[in-house]
Amino acid sequence: MPVITVIGDGQLARMLQTAAIELGASLRVLAAKPDASAAQVSADVRLGDYKDLDDVRLAIEGSDAVTFDHEHVPNEHANKLIDAGFNLQPQPAALIHAQDKLVMREKMKEISAPVPPFAAIESVEDATAFFDEVDGAVCLKARRGGYDGHGVWFPSTREEVETLVEKLLGDGVPLMAEKKLAFTRELSAMVARTPSGEARPWPVVQSRQENGICVEATAPAPDMSDELRKRCEVLSVTIAEELGVAGVLAVELFEYLDDNREPTIAVNELAMRPHNTGHWTQDGSVTSQFEQHLRAVLDLPLGDTATLKPVTVMVNTLGADASPEMPVYQRVREVMARFPEAKIHLYGKDHRPGRKLGHVNVTGEDLDNTREIAELAAHFIVHAEWRDGYSA
Amino acid sequence: MPVITVIGDGQLARMLQTAAIELGASLRVLAAKPDASAAQVSADVRLGDYKDLDDVRLAIEGSDAVTFDHEHVPNEHANKLIDAGFNLQPQPAALIHAQDKLVMREKMKEISAPVPPFAAIESVEDATAFFDEVDGAVCLKARRGGYDGHGVWFPSTREEVETLVEKLLGDGVPLMAEKKLAFTRELSAMVARTPSGEARPWPVVQSRQENGICVEATAPAPDMSDELRKRCEVLSVTIAEELGVAGVLAVELFEYLDDNREPTIAVNELAMRPHNTGHWTQDGSVTSQFEQHLRAVLDLPLGDTATLKPVTVMVNTLGADASPEMPVYQRVREVMARFPEAKIHLYGKDHRPGRKLGHVNVTGEDLDNTREIAELAAHFIVHAEWRDGYSA
Numbered sequence: 001m002p003v004i005t006v007i008g009d010g011q012l013a014r015m016l017q018t019a020a021i022e023l024g025a026s027l028r029v030l031a032a033k034p035d036a037s038a039a040q041v042s043a044d045v046r047l048g049d050y051k052d053l054d055d056v057r058l059a060i061e062g063s064d065a066v067t068f069d070h071e072h073v074p075n076e077h078a079n080k081l082i083d084a085g086f087n088l089q090p091q092p093a094a095l096i097h098a099q100d101k102l103v104m105r106e107k108m109k110e111i112s113a114p115v116p117p118f119a120a121i122e123s124v125e126d127a128t129a130f131f132d133e134v135d136g137a138v139c140l141k142a143r144r145g146g147y148d149g150h151g152v153w154f155p156s157t158r159e160e161v162e163t164l165v166e167k168l169l170g171d172g173v174p175l176m177a178e179k180k181l182a183f184t185r186e187l188s189a190m191v192a193r194t195p196s197g198e199a200r201p202w203p204v205v206q207s208r209q210e211n212g213i214c215v216e217a218t219a220p221a222p223d224m225s226d227e228l229r230k231r232c233e234v235l236s237v238t239i240a241e242e243l244g245v246a247g248v249l250a251v252e253l254f255e256y257l258d259d260n261r262e263p264t265i266a267v268n269e270l271a272m273r274p275h276n277t278g279h280w281t282q283d284g285s286v287t288s289q290f291e292q293h294l295r296a297v298l299d300l301p302l303g304d305t306a307t308l309k310p311v312t313v314m315v316n317t318l319g320a321d322a323s324p325e326m327p328v329y330q331r332v333r334e335v336m337a338r339f340p341e342a343k344i345h346l347y348g349k350d351h352r353p354g355r356k357l358g359h360v361n362v363t364g365e366d367l368d369n370t371r372e373i374a375e376l377a378a379h380f381i382v383h384a385e386w387r388d389g390y391s392a
Numbered sequence: 393m394p395v396i397t398v399i400g401d402g403q404l405a406r407m408l409q410t411a412a413i414e415l416g417a418s419l420r421v422l423a424a425k426p427d428a429s430a431a432q433v434s435a436d437v438r439l440g441d442y443k444d445l446d447d448v449r450l451a452i453e454g455s456d457a458v459t460f461d462h463e464h465v466p467n468e469h470a471n472k473l474i475d476a477g478f479n480l481q482p483q484p485a486a487l488i489h490a491q492d493k494l495v496m497r498e499k500m501k502e503i504s505a506p507v508p509p510f511a512a513i514e515s516v517e518d519a520t521a522f523f524d525e526v527d528g529a530v531c532l533k534a535r536r537g538g539y540d541g542h543g544v545w546f547p548s549t550r551e552e553v554e555t556l557v558e559k560l561l562g563d564g565v566p567l568m569a570e571k572k573l574a575f576t577r578e579l580s581a582m583v584a585r586t587p588s589g590e591a592r593p594w595p596v597v598q599s600r601q602e603n604g605i606c607v608e609a610t611a612p613a614p615d616m617s618d619e620l621r622k623r624c625e626v627l628s629v630t631i632a633e634e635l636g637v638a639g640v641l642a643v644e645l646f647e648y649l650d651d652n653r654e655p656t657i658a659v660n661e662l663a664m665r666p667h668n669t670g671h672w673t674q675d676g677s678v679t680s681q682f683e684q685h686l687r688a689v690l691d692l693p694l695g696d697t698a699t700l701k702p703v704t705v706m707v708n709t710l711g712a713d714a715s716p717e718m719p720v721y722q723r724v725r726e727v728m729a730r731f732p733e734a735k736i737h738l739y740g741k742d743h744r745p746g747r748k749l750g751h752v753n754v755t756g757e758d759l760d761n762t763r764e765i766a767e768l769a770a771h772f773i774v775h776a777e778w779r780d781g782y783s784a
Contacts, residue, residue: 045435333692
């Protein structure tokens with residue numbers, strides 16, 4: 001099997017590693033630290049800074065394909081490496097749409113993918129004009145670098161808009177604004193695409209965010225018409241094709257009610273890598289997003305994306321405000337004892353409040369029961385406490 | 393998560409590694425060579441000889457649990473390490489039954505587990521007497537060290553028995569003989585047990601051997617009464633309990649027709665580690681044998697062993713007599729293109745005729761179709777040829 005290098009050392013790179021091993025390969029990892037989540041479990045770790053061109057070049061030497069577990073490699077570096085003959089997937093021409101929220105929305109408009117009304121914000125006047133245009137329903141976003149709720153603001157008055165935009169522009173933050181949708185829920189349409197053009201979507205998923213961080217995903221999204229389901233899948237494939245994505249693409253969507261009070265969708269954000277809302281595929285789909293990403297960046301034919309069970313629920317385990325006294329290993333033990341069906345995935349990370357430390361997948365026949373188990377299990381791993389008062 | 397060391401560097405250790413990573417840990421591996429199957433994919437490799445007490449002691453220092461991917465660590469070493477406070481699982485008192493075929497059969501008899509008639513063979517006279525007793529239906533076995541068809545002989549005449557036994561005893565091979573059963577098929581009843589005594593069987597599997605090597609497994613075993621199915625599962629649990637097994641136990645079984653022409657079973661061999669007939673669990677069961685083995689040796693509660701789909705078929709990819717000209721990567725590509733549902737597992741090993749290089753799992757609703765896909769896929773990976781004449 002060919003050599004793949006992943007730029008990045010987080011849990012996504014770690015989970016790519018397990019997929020690579022089963023495929024007969026092993027990922028090379030460019031890591032910042034030897035004890036980073038992916039570096040801990042990799043036989044071939046190169047230490048370096050992903051923002052340093054020389055570090056990256058040295059790390060990827062001899063790779064058949066190079067991929068990423070984040071979108072932060074500077075595009076000017078990526079372009080130089082491509083010019084030097086390296087096979088980076090996805091390529092900067094696609095990646096830019098996961099890096100720059102304004103460029104992405106302009107592209108969506110161009111390809112007729114639905115997005116909420118938006119505007120570039122280069123002055124306080126741009127911002128107040130947009131505020132008026134959308135009747136105050138403004139969401140302000142840093143064009144670059146935001147994640148997990150960072151880089152997003154919801155000013156509620158014209159004055160707040162003025163103060164905020166003046167400050168952010170003064171700090172050199174490139175901005176855009178978007179109409180805040182009264183959405184009914186968030187969805188995620190995931191797809192993988194190869195450089196040769198094969199694309200396979202997974203069933204669209206319902207996700208739940210808290211403070212801008214994904215906390216739960218239900219696959220397939222419940223209570224949805226076949227028509228809308230199909231529309232989400234087709235949209236994800238169209239975007240992957242139009243943007244020339246290689247690898248996994250997550251299309252985060254808002255579902256909201258249109259003027260006829262019918263559910264419809266708009267694109268929220270794009271990510272071009274395995275995504276939190278795709279972790280369910282590890283235990284709920286024939287092909288996991290991690291295996292699929294590797295196949296895609298190697299331009300191998302893609303795997304079946306069918307579900308294994310009627311329902312899979314994924315719940316993140318995020319670091320609690322204070323780490324419980326009970327050691328994590330003991331918490332895992334208690335969850336295993338109560339829920340033999342829970343699939344526990346841990347990232348080898350130290351506790352920090354709000355940090356993504358792992359997730360729990362549960363597959364089942366019945367939505368409510370499956371979700372209840374996944375939520376109880378994840379809650380116990382985080383808090384060492386049964387939310388339903390259970391005692392062993 | 394605790395540190396686990398696995399003594400052994402083959403594909404079983406490799407697949408334990410992927411399970412360990414998802415559980416938030418990483419296996420330490422005692423390997424003979426840095427490029428061994430498991431060593432290639434392990435961040436913590438200790439090079440050494442598993443037969444050398446000092447090598448083993450050094451490798452396992454600081455481990456919370458120590459386990460094996462084979463049964464060949466000398467028991468006197470294992471006992472010394474246990475006396476020194478190391479937590480070896482399974483323990484020699486159990487392992488001896490997977491090491492010595494005579495000790496195993498004597499134990500089976502003691503606990504009333506069904507085995508074919510057998511005898512210790514310490515002289516040519518023992519052998520000829522047994523030959524007469526079973527009307528010439530003799531299978532001769534080396535008590536220790538046999539695997540994949542090695543160490544098993546089927547002499548067909550009294551003279552052959554005499555010559556063979558004289559030679560083997562002369563060479564110092566400890567022997568036993570067993571009545572050759574006219575079996576209808578081979579089955580495998582797999583179970584995991586923790587040191588605390590929790591045991592969970594998987595559904596019994598039908599396996600197919602060629603030249604003594606497992607080539608295919610179908611889960612659950614088709615065409616079987618619920619009563620016999622249950623009997624196999626109960627038998628595996630009983631054996632695990634009576635022998636004090638910790639970890640995964642494979643009970644290889646013969647199915648044959650009793651005097652009333654009803655299917656019944658007898659124990660063939662035992663293995664105390666993940667087993668080839670359990671590879672299907674990676675893609676066909678809620679809990680894979682690799683995750684379960686880790687949970688068991690760590691004395692964690694065991695995972696659900698339910699199937700994900702009505703049928704899973706596993707077919708080994710064994711090295712062909714001559715490696716096809718088409719590179720393995722290209723063969724994998726073609727299989728992926730034709731069968732997106734095939735789960736391909738490769739062990740990172742160089743080609744050798746008959747060598748276990750990987751396996752293919754396919755899950756499905758229909759037995760014949762699922763098996764056909766798994767067999768075609770594995771055949772192509774081995775021979776670069778579609779057995780059904782398909783061309784892309």
